[in-house]
Amino acid sequence: xxxxxxxxxxxxxFGTIKAVDDVSLEIKKGEFFSLLGPxxxxxxxxLRLAAGFENPDRGRILLDGEDITDxxxxxxxxxxxFQSYALFPHLSVWDNIAFGLVIAKRPKxxxxxxxxxxxxxxxxxxxxDKKPDLLSGGQKQRVAIARALINKPRVLLxxxxxxxxxxKLRQRMQIELxxxxxxxxxxFLYVTHDQGEAMxxxxxxxxxxxxHIEQVGIPAEIYETPRTSFVAAFIGDTNFLEGEVSELVNDxxxxxxxxxxxGIVCFNDKSMKPGSPVFLSIRPEKVHISRDRxxxxxxxxxxxxxxxxxxxxxxxxxxxxxxxxxxxxxLRQHFRFFLDEKPIRWNDDVWIWWHADDGFMLxxxxxxxxxxIAVPPQKVGEPEESPG
Amino acid sequence: xxxxxxxxxxxWILSFPSLFWLALFFLVPTLFVFVFALRPASPYGGMGxxxxxxxxxxxADPSYLIVAWRTLWISALTTAGCLLLAVPVGYHLARIxxxxxxxxxxxxxxxxxxxxxxxxxxxxVLLHPEGLIKHLLMSLGLAGPxxxxxxxxxxxxxxxxxxxxxxxxxxxxxxSDKFDFQLLDAARDLGARSFQAFYKIFLPGIRRGLFTAxxxxxxxxxxxxVIPDIVGGPAxxxxxNKIAQRVFVDRNLPQASALSVVLILSVLAPLVAVLIxxxxxxxxxxx
Numbered sequence: 001x002x003x004x005x006x007x008x009x010x011x012x013x014f015g016t017i018k019a020v021d022d023v024s025l026e027i028k029k030g031e032f033f034s035l036l037g038p039x040x041x042x043x044x045x046x047l048r049l050a051a052g053f054e055n056p057d058r059g060r061i062l063l064d065g066e067d068i069t070d071x072x073x074x075x076x077x078x079x080x081x082f083q084s085y086a087l088f089p090h091l092s093v094w095d096n097i098a099f100g101l102v103i104a105k106r107p108k109x110x111x112x113x114x115x116x117x118x119x120x121x122x123x124x125x126x127x128x129d130k131k132p133d134l135l136s137g138g139q140k141q142r143v144a145i146a147r148a149l150i151n152k153p154r155v156l157l158x159x160x161x162x163x164x165x166x167x168k169l170r171q172r173m174q175i176e177l178x179x180x181x182x183x184x185x186x187x188f189l190y191v192t193h194d195q196g197e198a199m200x201x202x203x204x205x206x207x208x209x210x211x212h213i214e215q216v217g218i219p220a221e222i223y224e225t226p227r228t229s230f231v232a233a234f235i236g237d238t239n240f241l242e243g244e245v246s247e248l249v250n251d252x253x254x255x256x257x258x259x260x261x262x263g264i265v266c267f268n269d270k271s272m273k274p275g276s277p278v279f280l281s282i283r284p285e286k287v288h289i290s291r292d293r294x295x296x297x298x299x300x301x302x303x304x305x306x307x308x309x310x311x312x313x314x315x316x317x318x319x320x321x322x323x324x325x326x327x328x329x330x331l332r333q334h335f336r337f338f339l340d341e342k343p344i345r346w347n348d349d350v351w352i353w354w355h356a357d358d359g360f361m362l363x364x365x366x367x368x369x370x371x372x373i374a375v376p377p378q379k380v381g382e383p384e385e386s387p388g
Numbered sequence: 389x390x391x392x393x394x395x396x397x398x399x400w401i402l403s404f405p406s407l408f409w410l411a412l413f414f415l416v417p418t419l420f421v422f423v424f425a426l427r428p429a430s431p432y433g434g435m436g437x438x439x440x441x442x443x444x445x446x447x448a449d450p451s452y453l454i455v456a457w458r459t460l461w462i463s464a465l466t467t468a469g470c471l472l473l474a475v476p477v478g479y480h481l482a483r484i485x486x487x488x489x490x491x492x493x494x495x496x497x498x499x500x501x502x503x504x505x506x507x508x509x510x511x512x513v514l515l516h517p518e519g520l521i522k523h524l525l526m527s528l529g530l531a532g533p534x535x536x537x538x539x540x541x542x543x544x545x546x547x548x549x550x551x552x553x554x555x556x557x558x559x560x561x562x563x564s565d566k567f568d569f570q571l572l573d574a575a576r577d578l579g580a581r582s583f584q585a586f587y588k589i590f591l592p593g594i595r596r597g598l599f600t601a602x603x604x605x606x607x608x609x610x611x612x613x614v615i616p617d618i619v620g621g622p623a624x625x626x627x628x629n630k631i632a633q634r635v636f637v638d639r640n641l642p643q644a645s646a647l648s649v650v651l652i653l654s655v656l657a658p659l660v661a662v663l664i665x666x667x668x669x670x671x672x673x674x675x
Contacts, residue, residue, distance in 0.1 A: 053573055073576040086574035090592040100578040103588075151578065 004029040004187055005050065005155050009139055010059030012045050019045040020056070021211035027155075027189060029064075031144070034190045034198040037208035038234070043191045046208070047063035048155050050189060051080045051306045063154060067358040080157040081150035083164065085140045087132040093143050096151040100151040135271075138169050145180060149179050155187045162197065174201060195236070196233050218356040223283075228364040233372035239328050240370065241280040241285070241359070253299070256280070258385070259325040264301050265356040272361070273379045279365035286358035289319055290351050291344065299356035307348045318374075319344070321352060328352065410441035418652065424645035433639030452630065452647070459626040462541055462616075466548040470556040470605045471598065473549070478560035478597070479590065482567065491559070497556050498578035504551070508618045511547045512538065516617060539621025552608065556601040562595025607655050624625050627651055 003026040010026060012020040015333075020042045027033045033168040048054040052073035061069045068076055079100075087096050095102075104208050119125045122142035128313050129265060132140060148156055149304045161177070162170045178201055181188050198205050199219045206216045207230070211281035215227045226232035229240060243258035254268040256278060272278055288294070294302060305328070319330040330352065344350060427442055428436035437560040446452075477496075481489055499507065514521050525531035537543060571593065577586035591598070613628030620626070627647060634644035 051573075051577055053576075073573070074579045074581055078577075080574070080577045082570055082574060084568070084570060086568065086570045088571060088574070090595075099575070099580075103575075103584060147578065202628045351560055 002029055002065055002069065003027070004031075004231055006062040007046070007049075007369065008060045008062065010046075010049060010061060011054045012042075012049060012054055012056050012169070014272065018211045020057070023211070023213055024059075024215060025206060025216070027187060028204075030185055030187055032178075032188045032190065032201055032203045034192060034205045035232075036195060036201040036205050037193055037207055038193055041208040041211075043208050045084055046157060047080070047179075047191045047271075049157050050155070051078060051157050052076050066206045066263065074088040077154040078157055079151050079153040079287075080147055080159065081141075081144050081161045083160045085132075085142055085144040085164075087140055088148070089132055092129050093124065093135070096132065096143055097146045097150055099147060104151075113152055118150050118335055121149075121183070122146045137165050138173060141173060142176070147181065149184060149186075155189055158188060158190045161190075162191055163192075166381075170197075174223065174361040176227055177201060190283045193231060209234075220222075225360055226281055227247060227362065229281070229366050229369040230372075232360075233369045235387065237284050237329060237331070237374050239280075239282045239284065240362075240365065240366075240373075241282065241326065245276050245278060247274055247276050261301055261303065261326070263360075266297055266361070267357045268361070270361050270363075276283065279362045280357045280359040282354060283332070284329045284330075285319070287328060287330045289321065289330045289344065291342070292347070293351045294349065294353050300353050301359075302351060302353040305350055305352045307344060307346055307350055310346065311342070321350060331373065349372055390485040403470070421648050421652070424642050425649045427642045429640045429642045433641070435641065435655045440642075441471065443642045444649075447646055447650060455625055455627055455630055458624075459610060459628075460540060462544055462548065462614075462624075462626060463606050467602055467606045468551060469545065469549040470552050471560075472602060473553060474556035474601060475562045475591075475594075475598075476596070478564040479555050481485075481557075481561045482564035483569065499554065505614065507675045508547060508615060511543075511550070512619055515543055515546075518593050538552045538619060539623060541620065541624045542628070543619040544612075544616045544624040547619050548609055548612060551615065552605045555608075559600040560594060560597045560603065563594035563600075567593045585635070603659075610655060611651060 004025040004195075007023055007025040010020055010023050011018070023042075023046065035046055037043045046052060049056055052068070052071060052075075056069065060067055063077065086358070090097065091099070094115055094286070098111050098115045101114060107116075107157060115128075116125070119128055122145060124139060124142060124146075127135065127139065132143065136142065144161070158177075162173050165173060174197060177188075179329055181201075184285065190198070202219060204216060204218055205222050207214045207222060209230050214233045216220060217225075222231060223235055226235065226238075232238045241258045243256040243264070244257050246257045246262065248254045248268070249265065254274075255262075256266050258264050266278075266280065270278075283360045287303075287351075294300070296302065303323050305318055305323040308322050308327065309320040311318045313347060315334060317332050317334065319332065321328050321330060400609075414442045419510045424435065426439050426440060426441070428440045428442065430436040436561070450503070468656045481492055486490070513519055514520065517538070519537075520664075522535070522537055525535070526533070567590065572585045572590050575589045576582065580588060590660075609652060611628050612626050613632055616624045616629055620629070626648075631651075634640045634647065
């Protein structure tokens, strides 16, 4: 697979706002690539730059080696699926799908076969004569996909295509999108703010924030080895621990001092020297919790803690525990249910532990990203022992 | 069922005042006009006794046919001119920021603050052989001393476009404002050039506004009387002037009525035809 759609140092400003700030990105042929980020992070601007609706203030955009920066949208071999679908209300489903080929002045017979083929692909042969007003959200979505795909674009651009659908339909359309991607085998550039969607659909993800790309990688990389506090907190939940390297154990591991707690073992993939400050990100499900003290192991960090808050979520329970000055979030999967086991309750003394490999050192930490982390609900789950 | 008939009754009560008003001051006078057209004229300016088709027969007079034809093409040109100017204005009005939009809408409405007649007379001054426009055109070498601007059908078209333009801008702007401009992005994305997107997607998208605008210009323009009377001269006469002449000069009300009947029917017939056609087309979609 080779680079197919490339952004080279692309910047786009709206007045003083840097919507896209010096972004470079390579998307490979046939890839399902997602731009993931909160609203206003510049992901939609990236898509509009690729479509040609916006022109970059700086930088070049290449498609299959050809510079398309200055081409108008109608000259680019890319097509867009809009969030609002943007179906033409005065045209029937059939005419909507045929639009691109009619504009391109293709022979009638060819248009006819192509449209019928598309109607089959989206399973809407029965609705061909309907106006878009009479379609359901999912049907509109499928017509929008067919209308774009019929032009055989080199890249399909999707702007939050599932955002307007309800949950069940969204899940079905996710599967459908995935199937269509496998069937037609063209490159998808997918913009979304929904990390679950991006995780489940994409080959690779670029996480964006305030006009920058924070990290690019396959979903597991993004989740397991977040480079910045933003990525760690935006994708799933996490704990941030601020500390300092106190000594090196060997080439691979070091000991940290975190909030007064000495001797926390950590994988030192950044080759930090003693004395340098570090920020750790530990996923809640990587931290274990138990009433009984676990066995000591060389790469296991064990510490006592007190349960401050908990939420029962069915398949899992979420705990917030305090150890010294630290508050740590823990997600525990219930594998087995023992009626006779004494469950962990509020204010219980517990032991928590995690493996040295599960704390991941961040390249960059910003305090504001703490706000993305789930905090315990207020006034819910008061300790039973307290009066009232 | 009960509920339904009660709703119907309330509907009648609510629309009664307007229906009554229209019946009394529009429908009945129109019927009078139809009746007068079939009466002979009396030499004293009133209605004679009995019935006659003479007034209708006299409409075949070549001088009427020339004026009728002129009325038609002046109205058509006026409508076309108004649409050509109003569509771009409506399009941009819908796209600019709301502060600018209010300002421009204000500019569109401001001319109404001056009396219609005064504005038409102002045009007479402007188009006069000694007027500003003539001097301007002469200094640019576009007009000779013999060129007449006033008392020419073109002057009627020009002033009509000026007068009716706000009535086209407003409905077209209202329709454009409701138009989803992302559809133009979508059309461009699917390979359409800007102009193709404009006429294949934008114009059909505002078709209701266009239809209203055409009605607002074409129909009043067919019955124009003041504008051709002031800036048209004999060469720019329209049906409206002929009707006025029959009433004020000849004191021949039946003949004036016959002319009016032709005017009313020529407006009404195509409108009714369009409405019937539309209803026929829409019926299968309801079920």
